Amino acid sequence: MARWITYSFRISTLLFLSAASPAATLTAATLSPNSLVVTEYLANPVGVSDSEGEYFEIFNTTNFDIDLSDLIIRDDGSNNFIVSSLIIGPASFAVFSNFDGVSMGFTPDYIYSGSMSLTNTDDEIGLYRPDDMLINKVAYSDGDFFGDGISHELNELTLATPSLLFGPQLGMDYMAAVSGLPLGNFGSPGFAGGTSIDLAPVPLPPAVWMFGAALSILGWIRRRITAPGGINEEVDIDEKCDGPVLHGHSSSWRDPGHLDAMLGRI
Ligand SMILES: [Ca+2]
Numbered sequence: 163m164a165r166w167i168t169y170s171f172r173i174s175t176l177l178f179l180s181a182a183s184p185a186a187t188l189t190a191a192t193l194s195p196n197s198l199v200v201t202e203y204l205a206n207p208v209g210v211s212d213s214e215g216e217y218f219e220i221f222n223t224t225n226f227d228i229d230l231s232d233l234i235i236r237d238d239g240s241n242n243f244i245v246s247s248l249i250i251g252p253a254s255f256a257v258f259s260n261f262d263g264v265s266m267g268f269t270p271d272y273i274y275s276g277s278m279s280l281t282n283t284d285d286e287i288g289l290y291r292p293d294d295m296l297i298n299k300v301a302y303s304d305g306d307f308f309g310d311g312i313s314h315e316l317n318e319l320t321l322a323t324p325s326l327l328f329g330p331q332l333g334m335d336y337m338a339a340v341s342g343l344p345l346g347n348f349g350s351p352g353f354a355g356g357t358s359i360d361l362a363p364v365p366l367p368p369a370v371w372m373f374g375a376a377l378s379i380l381g382w383i384r385r386r387i388t389a390p391g392g393i394n395e396e397v398d399i400d401e402k403c404d405g406p407v408l409h410g411h412s413s414s415w416r417d418p419g420h421l422d423a424m425l426g427r428i
């Protein structure tokens with residue numbers, strides 16, 4: 163005997179709905195852990211003062227542009243700043259520095275001036291969403307572990323590295339940069355240097371995934387309903403979108419496993 167099965171799920175945020183603008187740009191408020199990763203830092207430059215030579219580098223591990231506006235960058239103490247405006251491309255680096263980079267031979271993507279310093283002993287570089295959710299953080303206990311003027315490059319950039327989120331281990335997750343910079347420094351600001359990047363495609367953010375799933379379910383159900391002589395030809399289904407919630411029920415899913423199987427297809 164047929165029984166009714168009712169299902170519903172919430173589409174948390176209907177983002178990127180416009181077919182006219184398929185290229186999504188993520189915002190800092192929607193970022194998932196490790197969507198940005200600190201890939202390099204130079205805490206103790208040589209040939210220039212620390213206030214004119216420190217930098218750190220981040221990498222966008224997603225397949226989308228990210229608008230970094232309102233991203234919070236801070237240590238565990240009082241150093242902090244909020245990014246005013248910067249777009250980082252998919253699978254791309256961005257360099258943050260406390261100076262214009264001229265003496266070190268590169269152009270930073272963002273200058274934070276004196277609002278943050280990288281202490282040569284122990285310090286932190288944390289990336290946080292505007293709601294203060296941690297995205298990625300480096301905590302080091304020796305800012306020139308490899309020697310003065312030698313930046314720390316992340317060994318391997320993979321989301322499977324569990325220690326990334328809460329602070330890589332010096333000497334294990336980071337290695338000494340070997341690419342020469344002016345004034346006797348070493349580093350790879352804005353490029354991989356010795357960092358091995360091996361990232362699987364990053365899933366769509368939840369809001370986009372859910373919306374896509376909703377459309378997929380809808381389309382799939384409708385196909386099943388209209389299939390002449392198909393196994394579900396007797397399906398009687400009613401569904402509607404009620405604000406952000408998609409509701410549906412059917413009298414012909416005799417086995418709740420059908421629903422599970424359907425969801426499993428998405
Ligand atoms: Ca320093």
Ligand SMILES: [Ca+2]
Binds near residue numbers: 241278280285286
């Ligand atoms: Ca600091």
Ligand SMILES: [Ca+2]
Binds near residue numbers: 357
């Ligand atoms: Ca680098």
